[in-house]
Amino acid sequence: MMEERNTTSDFILLGLFKYTQLHRSLFTMLLTIAIASLIGNSIMLLLIHQDHQLHTPMYFLLSQLSFMDLMLFSTIVPKMATVYLTGRKSISPAGCGLQIFVSLTLGGGESFLLAAMSYDRYVAVCHPLRYPVLMSWPLCLQMTMGSWILGAADGLIQAAVTLSFPFCSTHKINHFFCETPMLVRLACGDTSFFENLMYICCVLMLLIPLSLILTSYGLILAAVLRMPSTDARKKAFATCSSHLAVVGLFYGAAIFIYMRPKSYRTSVHDKVVSVFYTILTPMLNPIIYSLRNSEVKGAVKRWLRKCLYLKYGQN
Template identity: 50%
Template structure:
């Protein structure tokens, strides 16, 4: 492997997403519009949940947290990418890269765990409705959210500290549009195969386990609902579960494909496309999937729009 500058103070160069000549401006415009739509959609949902008393329930408390995470999630990558494009520069400082990687890991882990807790909320509401006020009390909801943030922060801190104390070689060109751990490993001068096993383990715990819990929860929910024989209840349950499952599937499948694959199987072009899906598209879709298919949210929106 090429050797060169190993100092911690050297900047990184982000290859970026815009590498298509005359398509640069078009792609930049599309990404900027998606960023604006994501912010407007999530801010509207957060504001609506705060204002409307009918939405002051555990389900919408968790949804409020998801919207906050999504706003921060997309803001971690897009503004820097836009600034680099407008200023015709592709550099990011060593410290800036470390902070971006750490924040991105924290938010990604938080979203993965939170989506799992949201499926637990729906499972309790439909399968154990009499115990719902106890099992999903305000205190328990706050504990779930606190556990989500703390565990994902610790995981992100451990990975960031380890990766950024490794020796980086050569020109430090990151073939990505932001600093993400898998995209930084090819720049390391040491053998990272053992560390890749740690990344795989973290991905299985933080991503795969919640996804399997979601699938199991909704399988149980659908079994219980269809046994009831109520057409209206079945319709509501299927609508709620399908909305959440759509969001979860898009997020988990794409992130799992990045964080549970060996480094030898990574392709920079494919990684960037997949990263767009879970870091940009998912935050854009979340508020619309949860609001447009939810009568309570749409009713609250109509009330507050007069």
């Protein structure tokens, strides 16, 4: 007998943790990491906004990355904490659609933003004298807007199509937020065409920017190896290493989530990797850029000196 269809009732998020002592400790640790991510990205945004030496296309793109991470935190973490702390696991279809839209917008937008950042590094290393022309502010703004628009288009289409399916009587989502693959599993109708289309779309959204990134860094590597000075090579590698680390973190998690064959997917693996890219990676991004970047460290020192002067200098 077919299950009763229900397209109006709320979904139930089963959450990430159970109510055991071990899971309480894990939840506390994860919430601490999430708060650190919030603080780190907020400081990065503040530094880039306040310090005039960071008013360059490179750091504008980095500020967009921090803003995306903050948006992802605001969409996912509060609901995750509410589910665990209060036991209120229901989420409305509108709330579920919003989580799908925002997470996919930010995921798709970040993939193209990372490609724009790789082009910025290519111009800085390979054509430093022509940097103001090849990486002008109008071009930087166009690439940024393009990243947001392409991500939003993907998020809107997938959220709308996912919620248009009829769902069976069980609305329990074995996850801590609404994600398209999880909701598709609850649909009563035939979703094979949409799943194949979603798979192709995700491949294109990931591989097109990734191919641009690899091309940029291939050209950068060739240029660096031709540099006669060891110091120049070290400086070039230092300039690019932070961005490469962020690219590796982002694409590793995204490919694992969206490009695996359906037969290899399990809810446990999906939840673990989702924690990685929604909470851990946003925390690591500002750390990577601050520890590996002398300009950011210089901005932090100037900001601290300014704070100390305002506190003690007028006494």
